[in-house]
Amino acid sequence: MEYKFSDKLAALKPSAIREIFKSLTNPEIIAFAAGNPSAESFPVKEMAEISAQIYADSPVTALQYSQTEGYPPLRQAVSARLLEKFGIGKSTERGDAYTDTTIIVSGGNQGLELACKAFCNEGDAVICEDPSFIGALNAFRSNGARTLGVPLCEDGIDTDALEELLKTEKRAKLLYLIPTFHNPMGITTSLEKRKKIYELAKKYEIMILEDNPYGELRFAGEEIPTIKSLDTEGLVIYCSSFSKVLSAGMRIGYLCAPEAVMSKIIVAKQVEDVHTNIFFQMLCYRYMTERDLDGHIESIRAIYRRKCAVMMKGLEENLPAELKFTRPEGGLFVWCVLPEKIDMNEFVKRALERKVAVVPGTAFCPDADGKSNAVRFNYSTPTDEQIERGCVILGEVAREMLAE
Amino acid sequence: MEYKFSDKLAALKPSAIREIFKSLTNPEIIAFAAGNPSAESFPVKEMAEISAQIYADSPVTALQYSQTEGYPPLRQAVSARLLEKFGIGKSTERGDAYTDTTIIVSGGNQGLELACKAFCNEGDAVICEDPSFIGALNAFRSNGARTLGVPLCEDGIDTDALEELLKTEKRAKLLYLIPTFHNPMGITTSLEKRKKIYELAKKYEIMILEDNPYGELRFAGEEIPTIKSLDTEGLVIYCSSFSKVLSAGMRIGYLCAPEAVMSKIIVAKQVEDVHTNIFFQMLCYRYMTERDLDGHIESIRAIYRRKCAVMMKGLEENLPAELKFTRPEGGLFVWCVLPEKIDMNEFVKRALERKVAVVPGTAFCPDADGKSNAVRFNYSTPTDEQIERGCVILGEVAREMLAE
Numbered sequence: 001m002e003y004k005f006s007d008k009l010a011a012l013k014p015s016a017i018r019e020i021f022k023s024l025t026n027p028e029i030i031a032f033a034a035g036n037p038s039a040e041s042f043p044v045k046e047m048a049e050i051s052a053q054i055y056a057d058s059p060v061t062a063l064q065y066s067q068t069e070g071y072p073p074l075r076q077a078v079s080a081r082l083l084e085k086f087g088i089g090k091s092t093e094r095g096d097a098y099t100d101t102t103i104i105v106s107g108g109n110q111g112l113e114l115a116c117k118a119f120c121n122e123g124d125a126v127i128c129e130d131p132s133f134i135g136a137l138n139a140f141r142s143n144g145a146r147t148l149g150v151p152l153c154e155d156g157i158d159t160d161a162l163e164e165l166l167k168t169e170k171r172a173k174l175l176y177l178i179p180t181f182h183n184p185m186g187i188t189t190s191l192e193k194r195k196k197i198y199e200l201a202k203k204y205e206i207m208i209l210e211d212n213p214y215g216e217l218r219f220a221g222e223e224i225p226t227i228k229s230l231d232t233e234g235l236v237i238y239c240s241s242f243s244k245v246l247s248a249g250m251r252i253g254y255l256c257a258p259e260a261v262m263s264k265i266i267v268a269k270q271v272e273d274v275h276t277n278i279f280f281q282m283l284c285y286r287y288m289t290e291r292d293l294d295g296h297i298e299s300i301r302a303i304y305r306r307k308c309a310v311m312m313k314g315l316e317e318n319l320p321a322e323l324k325f326t327r328p329e330g331g332l333f334v335w336c337v338l339p340e341k342i343d344m345n346e347f348v349k350r351a352l353e354r355k356v357a358v359v360p361g362t363a364f365c366p367d368a369d370g371k372s373n374a375v376r377f378n379y380s381t382p383t384d385e386q387i388e389r390g391c392v393i394l395g396e397v398a399r400e401m402l403a404e
Numbered sequence: 405m406e407y408k409f410s411d412k413l414a415a416l417k418p419s420a421i422r423e424i425f426k427s428l429t430n431p432e433i434i435a436f437a438a439g440n441p442s443a444e445s446f447p448v449k450e451m452a453e454i455s456a457q458i459y460a461d462s463p464v465t466a467l468q469y470s471q472t473e474g475y476p477p478l479r480q481a482v483s484a485r486l487l488e489k490f491g492i493g494k495s496t497e498r499g500d501a502y503t504d505t506t507i508i509v510s511g512g513n514q515g516l517e518l519a520c521k522a523f524c525n526e527g528d529a530v531i532c533e534d535p536s537f538i539g540a541l542n543a544f545r546s547n548g549a550r551t552l553g554v555p556l557c558e559d560g561i562d563t564d565a566l567e568e569l570l571k572t573e574k575r576a577k578l579l580y581l582i583p584t585f586h587n588p589m590g591i592t593t594s595l596e597k598r599k600k601i602y603e604l605a606k607k608y609e610i611m612i613l614e615d616n617p618y619g620e621l622r623f624a625g626e627e628i629p630t631i632k633s634l635d636t637e638g639l640v641i642y643c644s645s646f647s648k649v650l651s652a653g654m655r656i657g658y659l660c661a662p663e664a665v666m667s668k669i670i671v672a673k674q675v676e677d678v679h680t681n682i683f684f685q686m687l688c689y690r691y692m693t694e695r696d697l698d699g700h701i702e703s704i705r706a707i708y709r710r711k712c713a714v715m716m717k718g719l720e721e722n723l724p725a726e727l728k729f730t731r732p733e734g735g736l737f738v739w740c741v742l743p744e745k746i747d748m749n750e751f752v753k754r755a756l757e758r759k760v761a762v763v764p765g766t767a768f769c770p771d772a773d774g775k776s777n778a779v780r781f782n783y784s785t786p787t788d789e790q791i792e793r794g795c796v797i798l799g800e801v802a803r804e805m806l807a808e
Contacts, residue, residue, distance in 0.1 A: 001502075001638045006525050006579075012671050027707070034670075035469075042467040055452035063446045063651035065439075106510060106655075106677040113676055117546070122408050122526055130496070139675040158766035171445075173408075205405070234405045249682040251510075264409050267416050270541040272517055273510040277681040278653040299672050329541035 008122065008144040024167070024357060025382075030390040033357035034381040035183070035332060037244050037361060038307070039299045043287070043378075047247070050286045052266040054279060056154040057361055062279040069279035070254070077288045078254050085217070086255055087229035088238055093102045094231050098234040101259045103266060106276045108253040110211050110269070112176070113139035115209050115237045118264045119173040120145040126174045127165060127206070129157050129366030131335075131372065131389035133183045136211065137397025148172070150364030152182065156189030159196045166204040174203055179227055179288050181214040183333025184364045185377035191224050198230050207261075212330035216245055216297050218304035221329035234258035237265075243282055244332070250280040253314050304332070304380060307387060311379040314391025320398050325377075335361075342401045344373050350397045356390045409553045412526065412548040418698040428785075429806025432483045435759035435792040438785035439587070439736060441648050442711070445784075446692070451651070454690045458683060466683040472674040474508025474658075476684035481692045482506050482658050483499060490513030490619070491633035492642055492660055502638040505663045506643040510647035510680045512617050514673070516580070517543035518642045519613050519659070522668045523577040524549040530578045531559050531569060531610070535768030535776065536738075537587045537796040540580055540615065549774060553578070553770030556586065563600045570608040578613050583616040583631055588768045592733060598631050605639050608728040611665075618735035619703050620649055623709035624734035638662035646688055648736075649701050654684040655774060667744060708736070711791065718795025724802050729781075739765075745803045748777045752802045760794045 007276045024031045040283030054062045069075065079102045082088040089098035105111040112135070116126060122177060128137065130149025137147050150165060151158045156179065166172060178195070179189035189197075201208050210227045227236040241253030253267065269275075287293060315325055315334070322339035338344055361372030378388055428435045455636035458466045484507045486492040494500035509515040510784065515788060516539070520530060532541065534553025541551050554569060555562045560583065570576060581601070583593035606614050614631045632642040637695075645657030659669065673679075691697060719729055719738070729799030742748055752764045765776030783791055 003611075003662075003663075003664055003668075005522055006528075007670055008525070009522055009668050012675075031640055037468070039464045039468065040436075042463060044459055044463040047467070048456065048463075051455050051459065052452065055448055057453065059446060059448040059452075060443045061653075063448070063451070064441070064443065065647075065652045080460070106681075109675065110677045118413055119407075121412070123546075124410075135675065135678065138671075142672060142675040144526075180548055196723075207407075243469075248469045249465075249679075250465045251679070251681050258407075260407055264407075264413050267542075268413055268546060271416075271539065271546040273514045273655055274539065275653075275655070277510075277655050277684060279684070280681060286783065346570055392794045 001126045007144055012138060012141055019060040023031045026204055028355055030386045030393075031361045031381045032377045032390050034378050034383045036252055037248055038300070038303050038380045040303055042247055043296055045293075046291050047283060049289070050283050053286070054282050056144060058282065063117055064159045064278070064327045066275045067377070068266050069360045070274050070276060073287060074104055074195045074285040074395055075102050075287055078104075079256070081288065082238075082256055082362050086161040086226050088226060090231065096248045097232060098258050100256050102256045103293070104271070104274055104276050104281055105253045105255055105269060106332045107251040108211065108239050109139060110272070111239040111253050112136045112209065112211060114265045114268045114272070115143070115239070116140045116145055116174060117144045117268045118261065119207060123162065123171060125169055126175045126176050127162070127169070127172050127394060128366045128401065129178065129182065129358055130366050130370070131184055131361060131374075132176065132366055133178060133211065134363050137366060140176070144271060147366040149370065152185055152187070154187055156193035157197065159193060161198065163200055166200060166206065169232055169286055173205055174207050176209045176211065177227070178211045180212055181217060181333070183214070183363070184333050185335040186328035186331055186333045194225065194227050195230065198235070201235050202233055210238050212238065212240045213244055215240060217304055217332070218229060218299045218330035219303060219308065228256065234261075237261060245293070245300060246284060246287060250277065252276060252284055301400070304330070306380040307384065310387045311377065311391065314388050318391045318395025320395070320402055322402060323398055332378050332380045335374055335381065339402070340373070342398065346374060347397060347401060348375060350401070351394060354393045354397065357392075382397070413545060416542060416545055417565045427686055432759055434760045434783045434790045434797075436740070436781045436794055437763045438622065438782050440785045441652055442704075442707050442784045444707055446651055447693060447695075447700055450695050454687050454694070456689050459691070461802045464504045464685065466686055468682070470679045470682040471769045472670050472679050474680060475682060475689060478508055478685045478689040479506050481689055483660070485692065486660055487701065492630060494635065494638070501636060502662050504660050505666045506658055506660045507666055507673070508685055509657045509659055509673060510743045512615065512643050512694050513543060514676070515643040515657050516613065517546070517657045518669045518676070519643070520549055520578060521672045522665065523611060527575060529573055530580050530663045531566065531573070531576050532580045532770045533582065533586065534770050535765060536580065536770055537582060537615065538767050541770055544580070551770040552653050553774065556589055556591070558591055560597035561601065563604065564599070565595060570604060570610065576603040576610055580609050580613045580615065582615045584616055584628065585732055585737070586622060587618070587735070587761065588737050588765070589739040590730040590732035590735055590737045591799045593629060595628050595656060597753055598629065599613055600635050602631055602639070606637055610616060611740065614640055614642045616642065616644045617648055618702060621708055621736070622734035623703060623712065641665060641727050649697070649704060650688065650691060654681065656680060656684055661706070697735070708734070711783040711788065714766055714788050714791045715781065715795065718792050722795045722799025724799070724806055725808065727802055735786045736782050738783065739778055740781060741778045743806070744777070746802065748779065749799060751805060752779060754799060757798045758801065762798070
């Protein structure tokens, strides 16, 4: 049998990260290529206690079919937290022009995929930062959307180039952004740029999809308001998750968007998985309301503050000055731009031969044939000792290649 | 802001079942409209024990990111069970013409949606039994596919009409079937028809999507081989889940299909939710290998054998002879065809006024504007007493309407 696959999937390649991720099961490899939360960051004892309580007092609710929108108490708790911590959530009852609502999704990636499905016909365009998160890019492509990149500068997307594209591209439906602790670049968009981006979205009537999986992981600098908190017109779909603050493996994320948008997204979610694992939704709710989520997040920030510092020290001490890397104030990633003399793919290959896995920058190109002379490093997954050793090895590889 | 949604979602209405499902939270309502496994059927104590063990011995694996394909030991255990119980799973190592592989998905509905996404471009067609499962129909529509119905007879789909359609419809990519304990009709396709259907698929080169969520729930009659067990050419994608045998709320299902097909489906799953909740995948694996899954399923069969008998007795004693209903040998559903004199929507409305919720047959029409003079009853969700009382009320409504 010769299979004839759909056009939108025939063109989609397995993610480069995912293939590298598989190689990471080898314990000899130093995993600078991963994006996993630190194994230290899971509150195992408390999750075990809450799980036992759920089986004891609400087993049928926790194991039976549930609502597509999510467990109502969790939706409420997330809404309250979004309002309190991020100024997110409009309500006509509070005098706003429209009402936002929150639903639970099976991890942030599903939220991004659903938002695209709700707005994009095949051939429509999603405008993205260049580089951008590979999981999102592939989610958009799987809906037959074109992913168009706009360069990402140190203070956020290039708004002049963005406006130029908005003027000419008539089928742009979504503007996808990771304004805080960007993946892969690790940078944060300034408040000024956030305001400018919002004004452009309003002017050109395009929806913004704001992805904020790392927003609670700031370990330096000052908080900057989310774009969603500026959303007076109902243009922003906000996506985040519990993956980086409780557990990634449970696949619990959430979306906050105007009710009219959400009614479409709920229909789209219903046909994908009916609802998200209800047991872990209940667990998240109880953790949020009965335990100290803020305190737990503070402990995760302390872990990443330390790990990032170890990596910064290692890179400063070992990388030749020709290699330029970002200095994140939160999140999980460092972006390193190589000098012209160093071929990026060869650098990745030689690093892996010496057991350090990094992600080639091409994996993050909105243009599938895009070029990159950069690589992404992650500090949350490896141990402190591995970070130190990995930086030494990367320095050796770089010096060797510069000397050739 | 006036939102412009994608064409494929703009046309998609929230499932009629889902809206009725919400009304079922009212405890006064007798829930003949649901499709939930019985609350008695969850092995709570054992699941609690296994969960505690997972937290104790493998917390990081259970809470960290995992592989898109699913937890390898669970994939292996499901493959072994499919081969042993259903004769499913080809392997070139065993001398077959191709090799099947099994992946874990977030409930059976995701499996159906992914299979469609892998094969259907917008405007392509999925041929379905008429009536068919609303969740599947909407999953196909959400991919922009047309759903084309072929009448379902007492021994399975009308194969003459099916061949006629296969001859004329050039864009048919999938043939979607629920051959065993059909939802909504409760009937089972004969072996003879299964063979005939497979031959037609081979002749017209169309993939079969065999949905078998209730396959383990036989409580009367003889087992009939799955269509997948007849699949010498690699034409069949087989979908099932743990929803009806362990827990629906955990959202763990699986697909078995030729490796070449699965490689596309894995890419599609990756962009939807990265992977399925890993904690409950581990739980399923341990339940399968350390506990008595067969014994547990036998106890569920006993529950449904009893509940179905209560409903059969209630319908026989209370419904006027003009109403014809199916007599299932397994699964969860009874299909009741009303006489011309009774308007179906009015029947559903009056039943609900008297606190019995049933599903209108139109919810299951592959043609969105299709007509139906039938309703679906479920016996797994209500208590035995509710089943008895519900049948009395339905009899009263029917007699009242026949007398008008």
